[in-house]
Amino acid sequence: MRVPPALLAGAAGLALVLSACTTDAPDDEAAEGAGLSPDEEWFDQEEFDTQLAQRDITPEGDPEQPWLQAIEPEWTDTGEFASDDPGEATVCFSNASVSNPWRVTGFITMEQQVEALQDEGRIGEFRVSDAADDDNQQISDIQAFVDAGDCEAIIISPSTTATLTPAVETACESGVPVIVFDRGVNTDCMVTFIHPIGGYAYGADAAEFLVDELEPGSTVLALRILPGVDVLEHRWAAAQTIFDDSELEVLGFEFTGGDGAQIKDLVSQHLQRGSVDGIWMDAGDGAVAGLEAFEDAGQPYPVIAGEDELSFMRKWDEEDITAIAPVYSNFQWRTPVLAASMILAGEEVPSEWVLPQEPIREEELQDYLERNADMPSLHYAKFGGEDLPGFPEAWTDR
Amino acid sequence: MTAPASPTPSAPPPAPGADGRRRPPLGALSSMPRGGTATVALILLLIFVVIATQNPSFFEGPPLMGFAKKAAPLVILAVGQYLVIVSGEFDLSVGSLVGAQVVIAARLIDGDEAMTWPVLALMVAFGLVVGLVNGLVTTLLRVPSIITTLGTMLVLFGAVRFWTGGAPTGALSEAFRVPGRDGIENVPFLHQIPWALLIAAAVVVGGVLVMRSPYGRTLMATGDNDTAAAFSGVRVWSVRTLAFMASSLLATLAAVLIGGYAGVTAQVGQGLEFTAITAVVLGGVVLGGGRGTVLAAALGALTVEALFTLFNQLYLPSTIQPAAQGLIIIAAVAYASRRGELRLPGRPRRRPDHPTEHTLGSSRR
Numbered sequence: 179m180r181v182p183p184a185l186l187a188g189a190a191g192l193a194l195v196l197s198a199c200t201t202d203a204p205d206d207e208a209a210e211g212a213g214l215s216p217d218e219e220w221f222d223q224e225e226f227d228t229q230l231a232q233r234d235i236t237p238e239g240d241p242e243q244p245w246l247q248a249i250e251p252e253w254t255d256t257g258e259f260a261s262d263d264p265g266e267a268t269v270c271f272s273n274a275s276v277s278n279p280w281r282v283t284g285f286i287t288m289e290q291q292v293e294a295l296q297d298e299g300r301i302g303e304f305r306v307s308d309a310a311d312d313d314n315q316q317i318s319d320i321q322a323f324v325d326a327g328d329c330e331a332i333i334i335s336p337s338t339t340a341t342l343t344p345a346v347e348t349a350c351e352s353g354v355p356v357i358v359f360d361r362g363v364n365t366d367c368m369v370t371f372i373h374p375i376g377g378y379a380y381g382a383d384a385a386e387f388l389v390d391e392l393e394p395g396s397t398v399l400a401l402r403i404l405p406g407v408d409v410l411e412h413r414w415a416a417a418q419t420i421f422d423d424s425e426l427e428v429l430g431f432e433f434t435g436g437d438g439a440q441i442k443d444l445v446s447q448h449l450q451r452g453s454v455d456g457i458w459m460d461a462g463d464g465a466v467a468g469l470e471a472f473e474d475a476g477q478p479y480p481v482i483a484g485e486d487e488l489s490f491m492r493k494w495d496e497e498d499i500t501a502i503a504p505v506y507s508n509f510q511w512r513t514p515v516l517a518a519s520m521i522l523a524g525e526e527v528p529s530e531w532v533l534p535q536e537p538i539r540e541e542e543l544q545d546y547l548e549r550n551a552d553m554p555s556l557h558y559a560k561f562g563g564e565d566l567p568g569f570p571e572a573w574t575d576r
Numbered sequence: 577m578t579a580p581a582s583p584t585p586s587a588p589p590p591a592p593g594a595d596g597r598r599r600p601p602l603g604a605l606s607s608m609p610r611g612g613t614a615t616v617a618l619i620l621l622l623i624f625v626v627i628a629t630q631n632p633s634f635f636e637g638p639p640l641m642g643f644a645k646k647a648a649p650l651v652i653l654a655v656g657q658y659l660v661i662v663s664g665e666f667d668l669s670v671g672s673l674v675g676a677q678v679v680i681a682a683r684l685i686d687g688d689e690a691m692t693w694p695v696l697a698l699m700v701a702f703g704l705v706v707g708l709v710n711g712l713v714t715t716l717l718r719v720p721s722i723i724t725t726l727g728t729m730l731v732l733f734g735a736v737r738f739w740t741g742g743a744p745t746g747a748l749s750e751a752f753r754v755p756g757r758d759g760i761e762n763v764p765f766l767h768q769i770p771w772a773l774l775i776a777a778a779v780v781v782g783g784v785l786v787m788r789s790p791y792g793r794t795l796m797a798t799g800d801n802d803t804a805a806a807f808s809g810v811r812v813w814s815v816r817t818l819a820f821m822a823s824s825l826l827a828t829l830a831a832v833l834i835g836g837y838a839g840v841t842a843q844v845g846q847g848l849e850f851t852a853i854t855a856v857v858l859g860g861v862v863l864g865g866g867r868g869t870v871l872a873a874a875l876g877a878l879t880v881e882a883l884f885t886l887f888n889q890l891y892l893p894s895t896i897q898p899a900a901q902g903l904i905i906i907a908a909v910a911y912a913s914r915r916g917e918l919r920l921p922g923r924p925r926r927r928p929d930h931p932t933e934h935t936l937g938s939s940r941r
Contacts (some may be wrong), residue, residue: 276741276743277842278743278842279743279745279842281679281743282740282743286741292594311656323848337803360806378738394728404895405893405895430891430895432734432894433893433894433895434894435843435846435894436841436842436843437838437841437843437844437846438837438839438841438843438844439834439837439838439839439841439844440842440894441838442646442837442838443676443889444894446639446642446646447639447642447885447888447889450634450638450639450642451631451633451889463841463842463843464838466839467839467841468840470757470838470839472641474642474757475638475642489747489839554686554745554747555687555745555746555747556743556744556745556840556842576740576741576745
């Protein structure tokens with residue numbers, strides 16, 4: 179059969195035009211707000227209410243050391259795990275990955291905290307395995323710690339929730355204290371689960387700021403990294419709930435992969451079609467690229483919710499933008515090793531250790547910029563390592 | 577890139593070393609340049625028409641220039657990929673190389689304007705070394721290029737992460753960002769002509785000229801049938817190695833534009849090799865080498881970018897892009913190979929393995 183190229187190209191084009199027409203109608207609806215009721219899979223009203231309330235609770239502990247503060251802790255006894263010689267006790271850490279600047283910053287802080295504790299003789303050897311975002315790798319990493327038999331405490335930062343649950347249970351069954359932080363697992367066998375308030379609070383901080391700062395009827399564009407990651411989905415679900423109750427018009431959301439070029443291109447295209455007054459982001463990666471799209475289009479800066487990443491905060495300061503930096507407390511990386519040292523000393527720890535999670539607002543901007551003046555641009559302002567040995571070189575020379 | 581609609585009848589060079597047979601008349605379009613230039617130009621035109629119905633302001637100058645700025649790096653990568661593919665090989669390492677170059681630039685420049693030029697020179701050198709390694713491993717060690725460059729891709733990906741501790745640090749200087757971000761300002765109607773557009777246009781013109789040069793003809797002949805090329809005195813290894821070096825050099829140029837466009841993020845460059853290959857095969861450049869034109873590869877790049885722009889205009893989630901890319905690759909190759917069969921019945925397929933290169937004058941066969 180011989181088909182002229184023109185015919186095929188024409189057919190392809192026709193299909194394109196037709197698909198454009200057929201997909202047009204429902205998408206317009208979606209863009210007009212039908213997409214503002216959160217996906218049930220990712221929205222838990224009770225948890226949402228809890229997290230929003232936790233933002234207003236004063237945490238227990240010294241405000242100068244937020245990494246040791248806890249919101250409404252239920253203290254649990256750890257006497258059974260007390261070590262005769264904590265200075266010789268091996269602490270093992272199974273890390274999901276160091277694949278983004280947030281995790282890199284946190285891991286440096288953790289290593290410095292370990293050094294401090296080792297100098298004080300509160301923990302011994304610190305053994306780390308990095309699973310590079312691979313669930314299977316992390317499961318075998320944890321198994322290896324259990325099999326080695328000489329870990330006296332196991333710290334786990336799970337790569338995903340459901341898949342890692344059995345591995346965490348295995349670690350618990352081996353009889354050593356297990357500490358889980360950052361993302362959660364579906365079990366409560368660990369001694370303590372350490373995390374900041376959570377994704378709903380993060381998304382709500384950002385969305386509420388836009389609702390407060392923008393006139394009713396203003397347009398908001400949401401930039402999301404990826405679908406299907408619980409911490410990110412919760413942020414978006416919270417934002418949807420809040421935008422739904424507001425007078426703001428949400429233009430839609432875009433998945434960017436956190437890639438600056440993609441963000442800049444997508445924002446530029448939205449600007450071609452009409453004004454964008456506000457930007458909501460589920461994480462601050464590439465926020466500066468988004469702002470540059472406004473510069474290059476010759477349009478005024480939007481009201482924006484970024485993150486406490488320094489490149490964004492510096493841009494915020496330089497250009498005097500109306501902005502907020504929601505925070506997913508990076509200092510939480512200190513807490514697990516501190517918790518390990520407390521457990522090895524037989525001290526009580528909270529069974530669920532909820533760390534404070536305060537966004538950085540305009541009035542605190544200068545303070546945080548000065549404190550992080552020497553830090554690289556992909557560093558997180560609330561890293562909380564200023565009092566650790568190796569500050570600032572450990573973070574500046576990464 | 578305002579008038580891709582008019583496929584230049586001043587055709588790119590006919591493939592030397594390929595067949596000299598004339599195509600049977602199939603109608604007006606069949607007199608168009610071979611290698612799929614007409615087809616891809618038509619598809620591009622159609623996508624533009626659909627975009628225009630969705631968003632009439634797209635053709636008002638600034639948005640079009642914005643599109644050109646975004647598409648320029650891919651056009652450059654496609655030209656590089658074209659040179660390698662037409663010689664019968666693959667280069668899967670370009671995406672990782674772009675990522676590595678941007679990360680290297682950010683870390684070494686670290687916001688210091690004075691470092692811009694030294695670091696640029698270093699990037700060029702690094703790019704050439706990567707291309708040289710790709711080329712020599714493929715040609716002299718006889719490792720199939722799909723494996724060589726897959727290896728290079730992983731090595732670069734891992735090495736950069738190892739070097740930076742997992743995520744990039746540092747910042748690019750303002751001067752570094754000029755080519756990717758700025759342009760000639762205050763142009764009537766267009767508002768700004770991006771440097772990126774001019775650079776990409778220059779690369780395409782350069783590519784066309786290279787393919788008309790003796791080297792280009794040799795490259796094409798090598799891709800068509802490297803055994804025959806070797807027998808006619810072509811030093812296959814050096815011809816192909818040069819193509820790999822050109823591809824890596826152009827990837828470095830693309831890295832400068834991409835880094836300039838949006839600054840440094842951890843994800844920069846990811847998946848670009850596949851987008852570049854999609855662009856090239858969409859342009860009708862035949863995998864396995866020997867056929868296709870630079871212009872068609874560049875139009876293919878524009879078409880891929882235009883399609884992604886269209887997806888965005890239709891509010892399709894950008895997560896669908898890889899799937900669309902996969903379908904395009906399969907459809908384009910299927911279409912091209914079927915057409916190839918129809919047009920060239922009985923043409924012996926190139927052997928998939930690497931034929932031995934004999935010295936000229938050898939009596940061995």
